[in-house]
Amino acid sequence: MTQNPKPRKKKHSLNIDAPLHVTGRTIYLDDMPELGGTLYAKVYYSPYAHASITSIDYSEARQQPGIIDIIDHSRIPGENQIGGIIPDEPLLAVDELHFIGMPILIIVSTDELNAHKASQLIKLEVEEKEVIVDVEEAYRRRSFLSAPIHFSLGDAEHAFTDCAHVFEGSASSGGQEHVYLEPQGAYAIPQQQGMKIFSSTQGPTAVQHTVAKVLGWSMNLIEVDVNRIGGGFGGKEDQASPWAAMAALAAHICQRPVKLILERGEDLQMTGKRHPYQSHYKIGLDTSGKIIAFEARYLQNGGAAADLSPAVLQRTLFHSTNSYYIPHVRISAYSCRTNLPPNTAFRGFGGPQGMYVMEAALDHAATALDIEVHDIQRKNLLYESAEFPYGQLAEACAAQHCWDEAVESYDLSGSMKKIEDYNAAHQWSKKGLSLMPICFGISFTNTMMNQARALVHVYHDGSVGISTGAVEMGQGVSSKMIQVAAGCFGLPHEHIKLESTNTTRVANTSPSAASATADLNGKALQDACSQIIHRLQDLLRDQWSLTEADELQIDNASAYVAGTDHLMSWQELVTLAFQQRVNLSAKGHYATPTIHFNKETSKGIPFAYHVYGTAITTCTVDCLRGNYELDKVQIVHDFGSSMNRAVDLGQIEGGLAQGIGWMTMEELIYNDKGQLKSGNLANYKIPDIYSVPKEVQVQYLNTPGAELAINKSKAVGEPPLMYGIGAYFAIHQAIKRFNPQAVIPYSAPMTTEKVLLALYSKRDSE
Amino acid sequence: MIEFVLNQTKIQTELPAGTAMLDFIRKHQQLTGSKLVCKEGECGACSVLVGSHSDDGMIYQSMTSCIMPLINAHGKHIVTIEGLNMEQLTPVQQAMTDQYGTQCGYCTPGFVVSLSGYLLSGGKPQIEGIIAAIDGNICRCTGYKSIERAAADICKRVLPDMSEMSIDSLVSAGYIPRYFQEIDALIKDINPITHHPKAPRTVGGGTDLYVQRPKQMYEAVIQGVYSIPAMNQISIEGDECTFGAACTMGDLYRSTVFQEAVPDADYMFKLLSSTQIRNMATIGGNLVNASPIGDFTIILLALDADLILRLGDHTRQVALKDFYKEYKVTDLQENELVEQIKFKATRDRSHFHFEKVSQRKYFDIASVNLASQIEIEDGIIKEAHLAIGGVGPIPMYLHQVRASIIGKEMNGSTMELAIQKLQEEISPISDARGSSDYKRLLARQLLIAQFLAIDPVICDHHQIMAL
């Protein structure tokens, strides 16, 4: 009897892309060899935040050498419309200008320098109109992008009257620029029939749909291909589409390949960002510190068009109580129209803005009651079957588990003692500490989007090609997809090739977003793989005349029946299957079961599961200069059963840094003319290697994981961003150690300016 | 004609001297590993190594190719990520792979180049040094922790392996491709570029010009100063330190002469931009761009430096504190060059101190910066030069503060007097770097910090809170 092959060593941490990245061999959009005759498109955009065009003259620009065409809205054969959720945004301005950066013309040129020169020769005359930048002003005028959303649980109105303590206040958080390192762009190539577009997008289907609409074609004439993208973070979920549409429009008109890649400054000016929020909260507690009631009104600065704002707004409400159970909740959110570029998805998708307000309210209560905020936090953490304001019950709730584990394993009381000693010994430098619990729901809140497909080919030499709707943008989904397929087929990952994401191979994809990409596409891929495996099993059962009782295995690159000498290599099996004319390709499909949400009642089960965690953040503030360092962040995170620990750890560390950036140094400054003052990377600072916490510790909480997560490995893309909120409150704490009277408005980001002003602030009464 | 070696290839090109190196690499040579991200030197994704011949062999420095004029490559060895690749991953590449130091990958080639530059410039196995080599590389995905682990790997596994960090030993260890050994001979033969003294535009490192007016630079007629010998030397005679205006911040940082003249100033260089930018940015460029917030300008004002200016055969000397007329206007005449800078070494005669606060602690332009040089004898302030940036239209030499404290005792009340004079002398405005109230407060704090640096108990925080 032959021995069964040795089990394959379980590879936890595949990183399929790393060898390409470190050698510079990865091919991004701008690295593709260009076809002969390729033209370059440049966007001429509005320098006014609000105006009507009285005249636009580009005849001189048109004469510039190298200029092939200058295209305005009248040349659009289909619809001049790119709004995803609400059709309220033209691709090219017609006569109204609504924000600085709104595209007006497409300059098509044989080279980039001449396109730039031409853009300088365009004469735009306008009648300027009143500019609204301030979200509260927009709210006062009832200028909304979509209908307000309200959630409620219990009876908040009456509950407040029973509260021992009620606190009210306001909190604001700033926007955040994505700074995906690869800028927005697309390369459109006219085909014999239709158009092929290479796009740096998280949403190939969104691009396909938008281009089809703009050209007035059916979707099957548009092929969108994405090899990978150099970062997205939500910024290329919906907002990659206009650039592709412009490239395609120009390519269609000129009948030549057209490349449109934004320069950084253009990208910063023209694209939307994380929404700034201005919020008002009211929190009521009983004498024991239990939160009884919570009320809040969130004003979202949506910019000039709806984009994804309504969906972002909704998620703010989903996460407004963060990781806490509050029996009486009444919350409303308003998406306000201003003259900023339409704001859009950004990792966390409105959730972080809601959670920040909750933490501000708790800090407010704790400060007023002169107790430690973490006493209130702990007392109110979610527990099994606790009800969220939207009606779902917490299941496999790990909120308390994460918290307690963090407090214990990282020795919170020891850390606090050390901080006290340090603060007593240093007059110009103070340390602060915060705890930040998180709870984040996984699934697109638009239930329809929770579906995915995959295509698998087993070639007759035994190698495997897989396609899914997932776009690799650094989150490691390509490694995870290969792991899934390798796991299903029992093959080493070298046998599997992941193809580009292409709308002709996998159609009707949801964007790679909402942290759900690996779950949805992985499960669709499993479906496809197992169809092929079943066919192979049927073949072998026949071939080897097996009975139901025989345990047929396809694993370790072979097929065998335990306890018999039936054995065949994978290669032999595939050859046999091919000879026997077995279908070696399959298309998989997955739709998340059980989820639903009723928009009318704001109740349902919108999430497949929740992810939990707790972070302890320690910082040191230089009380002379107002700058600060983050000493360490200690995290206990609920990964479920992580299928790729290194990739998942990278998401925690990277999400944390991005959250810290949002809460501390990343500051978007618009003047009252709607002009972005931090419109380049010299003025808009994201964390460098010295700004991230000196130490980040991550503990993997031991939980079984969720059935609806791929291989029970929970989604990990967005949740860790919210740990960054802890940095904000740690700095708060440190400031109060220096100046107990400090006036510190809840206003993120906590820039060095705000820190210094707070350190030396004095209460009015003094 | 501009001549240099790109990786293994000898380049001779008639392209305009102002062409950005990154465009040359990506568009003319189809080497796409170096990425175009910001075109401002702000992210390091386009980093290349620039090798120069020296008496001790080749010296390599990292630079951001997006704002590097082609002319500055003349006679050099330019190394892109492609030029580092071998059949197997290099130890730097292996460490980045093993430690998952890459996510989306767009920044990765830049990190690999900068880290390799550390090896090539004889880096020691000290983690701080390795991290400093990537202080100009921005990553948006990883949060840097995995990259730090890769750096630790290099520190632990790669560097101790090497007894000496020469090209030969790096080649024989299999850390860099073999062709590196032939480069010195190749570039030695390249003739110096002929200068057009009447070229309308002088370019130093280009780190200001290519950010302010990138498009014009492609077609501008330019002259470079990197290769003018008189503008690249650093010397000290007695107490007088003289250096050429083409010296970069990096040159001064590494110069033992400068260290002798201004001891213990390492902390100061760490606050100036990034490794790549320091390797490019000349002091002349810092002075002439006349930014009210230029760090080296503030430093040199506090060193009470003099400038030697040259127009053709004519030279003249001006005190730096008289050089700035109004916002972005200097005493410099058309085509006049800042050739050299002179100052009196501080040594242990006086206390020299530099303060800078910016939104991001490192690799950022200051909100306010302040430098001071104070000479104290028997507790009395004998001489003082103070300068501050970001609080007025020009880099300010604080005449009134100086006058108010000279001859006074070094104590808390003198400090309070200085604060009062400072507030009278400055006139900050609100802009992207902060509100005017903030800058006033910060200016005060930095002045206090500089007093505290001399006397740590000159005041306590209650006193300051009461101000």
Ligand SMILES: Cc1cc2nc3c(=O)[nH]c(=O)nc-3n(C[C@H](O)[C@H](O)[C@H](O)COP(=O)(O)OP(=O)(O)OC[C@H]3O[C@@H](n4cnc5c(N)ncnc54)[C@H](O)[C@@H]3O)c2cc1C
């Ligand atoms: C990413 C980044 C970070 C930066 N960080 C800092 C920082 O932290 N601190 C800081 O102070 N600056 C910073 N800068 C600004 C800039 O790097 C410095 O001001 C630098 O010193 C400019 O020198 P350069 O040689 O590159 O100037 P260039 O751009 O080459 O020239 C600047 C101006 O000076 C003129 N010029 C240059 N040399 C001479 C000469 N010898 N004689 C006459 N005219 C001359 C040029 O014609 C031009 O008008 C930063 C820039 C970048 C891109």
